[in-house]
Amino acid sequence: SVEMATLMENEVFKAFASYAAIVTLKMMLMGPVTVYFRFTRGSFSNEEDVAKETNEEKKKKMLRAHPDVERAQRCHHNDLENIIPFFFIGLLYALSGPKLSIALIHFRVFTASRIFHSFAYILAFPQPSRALSYLLGMLTTFSMAFNLLITVFVL
Numbered sequence: 001s002v003e004m005a006t007l008m009e010n011e012v013f014k015a016f017a018s019y020a021a022i023v024t025l026k027m028m029l030m031g032p033v034t035v036y037f038r039f040t041r042g043s044f045s046n047e048e049d050v051a052k053e054t055n056e057e058k059k060k061k062m063l064r065a066h067p068d069v070e071r072a073q074r075c076h077h078n079d080l081e082n083i084i085p086f087f088f089i090g091l092l093y094a095l096s097g098p099k100l101s102i103a104l105i106h107f108r109v110f111t112a113s114r115i116f117h118s119f120a121y122i123l124a125f126p127q128p129s130r131a132l133s134y135l136l137g138m139l140t141t142f143s144m145a146f147n148l149l150i151t152v153f154v155l
């Protein structure tokens with residue numbers, strides 16, 4: 001539509017769309033990462049997933065949880081807790097008319113911190129690396145929320 005095309009001519013909105021797509025795809029990638037660990041570690045969670053295995057003893061082992069699979073799931077879960085809020089706050093912030101340079105700092109810092117967080121989680125970097133990347137992402141979203149609210153606050 002004309003409105004959508006006009007919005008996509010807005011530099012801040014284009015930047016938001018770009019970084020939002022990157023972090024959403026990064027989050028979606030945690031699914032395939034979990035599948036990779038399921039197959040390489042031989043750890044499944046449903047009876048039908050191991051139906052081909054005829055040896056009952058092996059079947060039982062394949063239905064046991066594996067720490068690497070659970071780690072990938074926690075990483076995916078943490079992305080949901082942080083990237084969904086970034087999407088909603090970031091969208092509203094982008095529409096509130098911020099300066100492009102300031103908006104870009106927010107989008108880039110958030111994206112970099114979440115990419116780092118995934119590496120820190122999956123590869124088990126020593127703490128506080130993961131905690132700090134989580135905190136930085138969180139602060140970025142809070143800063144966008146604060147800027148949004150001081151611009152558009154109506155109760």
Ligand SMILES: N[C@@H](CCC(=O)N[C@@H](CS)C(=O)NCC(=O)O)C(=O)O
Pocket residue numbers: 074075077078081130131132134135
């Ligand atoms: N739901 C999170 C809330 C706090 C949080 O997100 N902490 C960061 C930095 S320590 C984290 O990576 N938590 C690990 C996780 O969510 O599995 C938790 O249970 O830890």
